[in-house]
Amino acid sequence: MKIGVIRFPGSNCDRDVYQVIKSVGGEVEYVWWNEDNLNYLDGIVIPGGFSYGDYLRAGAIASITPVLEGIKSLVKEEKPVLGICNGAQILAEVGLVPGIFTVNENSKFICQWENLKVKTNRTPFTKNYKKSEIIKMPIAHSEGRYFNQSIELLKDQDQIVLQFTENNPNGSLNGITGVCDESGLICAIMPHPERASNKLLGSDHGLNFFKGML
Amino acid sequence: MIYNVEVKITLKKGMLNPEASTIERALDLLGYEVENTNSYNTITFQMEDERKSEIMKKVEDMCQRLLTNPVIHDYEINIS
Numbered sequence: 001m002k003i004g005v006i007r008f009p010g011s012n013c014d015r016d017v018y019q020v021i022k023s024v025g026g027e028v029e030y031v032w033w034n035e036d037n038l039n040y041l042d043g044i045v046i047p048g049g050f051s052y053g054d055y056l057r058a059g060a061i062a063s064i065t066p067v068l069e070g071i072k073s074l075v076k077e078e079k080p081v082l083g084i085c086n087g088a089q090i091l092a093e094v095g096l097v098p099g100i101f102t103v104n105e106n107s108k109f110i111c112q113w114e115n116l117k118v119k120t121n122r123t124p125f126t127k128n129y130k131k132s133e134i135i136k137m138p139i140a141h142s143e144g145r146y147f148n149q150s151i152e153l154l155k156d157q158d159q160i161v162l163q164f165t166e167n168n169p170n171g172s173l174n175g176i177t178g179v180c181d182e183s184g185l186i187c188a189i190m191p192h193p194e195r196a197s198n199k200l201l202g203s204d205h206g207l208n209f210f211k212g213m214l
Numbered sequence: 215m216i217y218n219v220e221v222k223i224t225l226k227k228g229m230l231n232p233e234a235s236t237i238e239r240a241l242d243l244l245g246y247e248v249e250n251t252n253s254y255n256t257i258t259f260q261m262e263d264e265r266k267s268e269i270m271k272k273v274e275d276m277c278q279r280l281l282t283n284p285v286i287h288d289y290e291i292n293i294s
Contacts, residue, residue, distance in 0.1 A: 057283060064280060093283065100285045107232040147229075147286060171230065 001214045004031040004041040006071075006087070008051035008062050013084065016194040017047040017210075023197070024207060026214045031067060038070035043080045043124075043213045046071075046087025048140070048192060058101070058143040059089030068094055080124045080213050081186045085141055088178075088188035097179050097188040098159065099148030101141075105171025109142040113202060114169065116177065116191060119160040123184040126161060128208035134165060135205035137191040139177070144190040146172035146179070157182055162189055216262050217269050220292040223282050224254040257281060269293055 003026050007014050014030065021028040031038065033051075038044065052061035062068070068090070071081055075096065083091035089101045104110060115136055118129040129135065151174055154160050162178030170177075170190075178189035193206025225231050231253060238251040263269050273291050282289050 056281070060280060060283070100283055102286060103232045105230060105232055107236045145230075149285065 001042045002027045002029060002040065003043045003045060003213060004029055004038060006031050006033070006044060006046045006067055008033045008049070008065065010051040010053055011047055011049035011086070013048035013086075013192065013194060016197075017045050017084070020194045020197045020207070021045070021210050021213075024211050024214065026210065031070075033062065033065040033067045036066040036070040038067070038074050039077075041074065041079070044071055044074060044082070045210075045213075046081070046083040046090055047194070048085030048087060051086055051090065054086075054143070057089075057093065059086060059091075059093040062086075062090045063093035072096070075186060078183070078185055082125055082209065082213065083186075083188040084192055084194065085139075085144075085190055088190055089143060091186060091188040096186050097181050098154065099146055099173075099179060101143055101188075101190060102145050102147055103143050104141070104145050104169075107142075109140075110144070110169050111138070111140040112169065113138050114177075114191060115165045117163045117165050119163050119178075120158050120180070120184070122158060123161060123180050123187050124212045125187050125189075125209045127212050135196075136203040137193055137196040137206050138202075139169065139191050140195075141170070141190055144172070144177065145170045146176045146190075148173060148179075151176075154179065158184075161187055162191060215264065216260055217266060218294050219259050219261055219269065219273055220294075221257045221273065221277060221281055222254055222290040222292070223257070223277075224252075224288050224290075226286055226288055229286055266293055
């Protein structure tokens with residue numbers, strides 16, 4: 001299983017994600033924003049950061065780069081795609097997952113640990129968790145407030161992946177902080193599983209996201 | 215002919231605008247009592263074409279594809 005880690009100008013979690021995939025036994029490779037042939041890969045992670053300086057809207061500029069065309073082709077082959085933080089914003093901007101992650105309710109950059117509920121384990125990334133399991137991972141964003149015009153469809157189609165438990169730090173709709181497409185193969189989450197990959201860091205609850213891809 | 219294009223991007227009615235509420239609170243700190251504060255983005259550029267209608271078509275396309283996110287934004291195009 002070869003996983004591609006996408007790099008845009010401004011990505012800054014790429015090396016963390018790379019190391020974690022390697023540590024769980026995956027073969028991994030960096031892929032630049034201007035590559036559009038990704039057929040040799042078995043899965044994709046779009047890491048966090050501030051692609052293109054978050055200009056216009058977080059993820060907006062990245063969403064029109066050639067690599068996204070490559071990702072769309074991989075999606076047709078039913079290969080898994082995980083977007084973390086800025087990666088999640090990009091997947092929402094390009095419309096591969098429903099809704100949008102926009103400016104936090106309190107306008108602040110929020111960087112803290114959160115206890116999150118795994119709402120579905122039908123995705124490759126969450127299949128190693130129990131449904132409704134509480135996991136600890138950090139968030140770090142200023143544009144993470146999830147919004148969607150309709151939540152009913154998300155519920156009906158089991159597309160809510162992660163939800164805040166004790167509080168709703170960024171004002172997300174129903175505390176949602178991770179969603180997937182209808183198939184469950186494309187997943188966009190604001191919390192950082194790669195930063196919860198070792199007990200020394202405070203939690204290793206994020207490892208399953210990467211193990212599930214392999 | 216060269217046209218001046220202005221795209222005004224606003225949040226859809228009812229959408230929370232954290233920037234505007236922060237500005238309102240800051241004005242309050244300075245002692246100004248204001249309400250219903252709003253903010254929006256304006257993008258301006260120039261384009262050359264014979265027909266204004268062609269430019270309008272292209273700018274509409276830009277708004278759909280990049281300049282706005284239809285989930286949360288409304289927009290207004292002015293060409294002069």
